[in-house]
Amino acid sequence: MIKKLLLTAVLMCPVLSSAQVIYETIPSAKLQEDREIKIQLPRDYEENKEKTYPVAIVLDGDYLFEPVAGMIDYYSYWEDIPEMIVVGINQDGTRQQDAAYDQNRFLPEKQGAQFFEFLGMELLKRIDEKYRTSTFRIIVGHDFTSNFINYYLLKPDPVFKGYINLSPDMAPEMNKRITSALSSAESKKWYYLATGSEDIPQLQENILAFNNQLQTIDNDMVSYKFDNFNGATHYSLVGKAIPSAIEGIFSVFRPISSKDYNEVLLQTTVSPTAYLEEKYESINNLFGIEKKIRLNDFMAVHHAIEKTRRWDEYKELSKMAADNFPGTMLATYFEARYEEETGNPKKAMRTYQNAYGQEKIAFLTVDFMLEKANAIKRDFGY
Known part of the structure; x- marks a missing residue:
């Protein structure tokens, strides 16, 4: 186990070296003691003063922080x-007390109740006050602490929207409570659960039964993903589960893939520009951020329009390009293609010529745009 953790740390070091990691000791009135925390800020945090960022809270930070932080930095790169x-x-030496629950109601008690309030009322408040945070938060835990993170899900208005459960050691009644909470959720929730074929047998049996329960949930507000990693132990499954969980939670954020292109954008029943607009509205609404439409996603829609010959789509795409890449040739090109393919060659020619003085972008240059204009001029004798 130690060798695997060291290997993970070595693999993550080049990634983490480019991100800002801050070590703090913070006082807690709830716990009546100080606690050590580690904070990784995004690479561009200091450069983008107006930008806000989602927050990931990692329990068992003494060994889970580095792999989670490394994967988040890698995927965001x-x-x-x-x-x-x-x-x-960091919970080295305190994790069992931090995750303690009473044996009658199976809810946090003593230090467990204090730690619950420390996270929800002190730590999150401190992070929100000190850093530029968005409203989207996820939380990660392993066995005892994985059970603990689910207590937040049981609250009427949970402070976390995503829950990454790594081989959880669930309290009695917890499976039933989580299933009920997710079934009745009225706002978007992401729930991830993982075990391995070589996991602790008692935990694995309970997790597999829990997965069967969760699969019966019929709620569009819940995104659920389960992994049972072949050959993975209670500890090695963590290295496989973290990237899988991150990919699942943020699937809508990813650039348009080949699968999306072939199965969505090329379907004549789907408006490619509407799909693009809805994709980025979802990103901004779900994660509390303002994400500019990627150039590659514009190109995917452009190629889909060319393939399906749905020329009217270029009109709206041009407006979106003007909003996201003002001053470039992108909007001009889409507008010219619209005019060219809908029977207005002279207007298309003049639109291509308007690119002179605009910034080049992707494959669009002044020479390319003027040659398009000249080709129309030759063909129609203007």
Whole structure:
């Protein structure tokens, strides 16, 4: 186990070296003691003063912080997920007391109740006050602490929207309570559950039964993902589960994939521009951020329009391009293609010529745009 954790740390070091990691000791009135935390800020945090970021809270931060923070930094580097603020709480020597629950109601008691309030009322407040946070928060836990994170889900208005459960050691009644909470959820929730074929047998049996319960939930507000990793132990499954959970929670954030292109954009029953607009509205609404439409996603829609010959789509795409890439040739090109293919060659020619003085973008250059204008001029004798 130690060798695997060291390997994970070595693999993550080049990624983490580019992100800002801050180590703090913070006082807690709820716990009546100080607690050590680790905070990883996004790479561009200091440069983008107006930008806000989702927050990931990582319990068992003494060993879970680095793999979670590393994966978040890696995925956000490639724009598969939003950049995030990652906060790890060190619990070496305190995790069982922090996750304690009473044996009658199976709810947090003593230090468990104090730790519950510390996270929800002190730590999150401190992070929100000190850093530029959005309203989207996820929380991660492993065995005892995985059970603990679900107590927040049982509240009427949970402070977390995403729950990453790594081989949870659930309290009695917890499975039933979670199923009920997710079944009745009226706002979007993401729930991830993982075990492995070599997990602790008692935990694995309970997790598999729990998965069967969760699969019966019929609620569009809930996104649920389950993994049972072949050959993975209670500890090694963590390295496989973290990227899988992150991919699942932020699936809508990813750029348009080949699968999306072939199965959605090329279907004549789907408006590619409406799909693009709805995709980014979902990203902004779900994650509390303002995400500019990616150039590659514009190109995917452009190619879909060319393939399906739905030329009217270019009109709306041009407006969207003007909003997202003002001053470039992108909107001009889409507008010209619309005029060219809908029977207005002279207007198309003049629109292509309007690119002179605009910024080049993607494959669009002044020479390319003027050649398009000249080709129309030759064909029609203008």
